[in-house]
Amino acid sequence: MSLALAPGLRDLMQRWLSDIGSLRDASDATVDAYGRDLTDFLSFQAQHAGDIPGPAALRALTASDLRAWMAAQRARGVGSRSLARRLSAVKGFYRWWAEREGFDATPVLSMRAPKHGRRLPRPLSIEGARDMIETVGGQDARDWVGARDVAVLTLLYGCGLRRSEALALDAAVLPLGEGLRIRGKGGRDREVPVLPAARDAVARYTELCPHDLRPGTPIFRGIRGGPLNGRLVAKVMEDARMQLGLPATATPHALRHSFATHLLNAGGDLRAIQELLGHASLSTTQAYTAVDTARLLEVYAMAHPKA
Missing domain, CATH: 1.10.150 (DNA polymerase; domain 1)
Incomplete structure (x- = not known):
């Protein structure tokens, strides 16, 4: 009404x-x-x-x-x-x-909210993430557009960035070094390492991009040169997941979940992952522990052996 x-x-x-x-x-x-x-x-x-x-x-x-x-x-x-x-x-x-x-x-x-089950993240497998990134690179006849989409998704998966954080990157940070300072939710800054694969993907895109990537302007551009719309990133992934037969949960945010989950499964420290993701609370990051309980118990058993 x-x-x-x-x-x-x-x-x-x-x-x-x-x-x-x-x-x-x-x-x-x-x-x-x-x-x-x-x-x-x-x-x-x-x-x-x-x-x-x-x-x-x-x-x-x-x-x-x-x-x-x-x-x-x-x-x-x-x-x-x-x-x-x-x-x-x-x-x-x-x-x-x-x-x-x-x-x-x-x-x-003092009013209490109704209880509800925690919605667990649904990450892609390592192979699924790799296939997704490779597939988006071939969806557009313009090489620079394909390189752009690969670069964006590589930053989401390789650095754990939110989609909005990747699209907000200023061309002043080019060429990418070994780390990035990211301004996240709530104005919180964090440092994230940039893997060689991410540096290479962004470098290839910037070499092919026909638009002037001067400091003070966004790195990632739409066809006409304006800032890249986040909905286009989602659309590109939607087309790719349909080609690959991946579930509807294979979204840009799922790549960020995949980054954290794969680090955790490889033995990464939960607090370090919290810092990389820019979570204000460890409880938010702990949602990822339910993704692979077996792996978590294995790490726990190694750190705290029974007498």
Whole structure:
């Protein structure tokens, strides 16, 4: 439904969304999703109270109001994972608001999200990752486009970069050395080593690229010379996975999962992998340990032999 917000509340919501984008370095898609989640929540509260909610009414929400909203979400078929995400958006707004205006947001912040199973990453096999990179190189008649796609995917798999991080690389870093400083989520910087295969792939692309790769411009370009759109990277992988018979989970992000999983299976240290991925919390990185429990137990047994 379309919701008419009180002017003060509309301004408050826009300031929160602006802060998410600037202070937390969230993507436009993330900010939009939070905006939709909060608007949906406010729409329900308007229906629940029978009036357009103002700041005073929303500051006075009770746990019962929150439970009624969650029950309505469930009745609409919203799953546990999605509901947890929506509740997180609402809590984020209230936490930010309470810090600025000094009211007690405990009824909202203490609400527990529904339990849901952890969605484990689905990495490609080593052979699958290699085949994917080789296949994208031959999908376009223009050699420089094929070289570009190979270079991007090699950075995702060889360096564990997010797609957005690879596409944000500035031509000032050319030619690539043995390491890269990457600005990741939340404005966190990290150093990642660059393998020879990644350096070679990027070098071949830059030699063939017809566009001026001067400092201050992105390395990876679209056909007309503008920044390469991340959706095109996903499309290239989609075409390649269909040729190779790989599952729909063979996405750009799966290459990053593959990077971490293959390092772990080779005996890599979990904390070192956390640093390479740029995860703020080790618990995020620990999702990869469930991919190959047998390998993890083997490493544990070697490090902690029984007496």
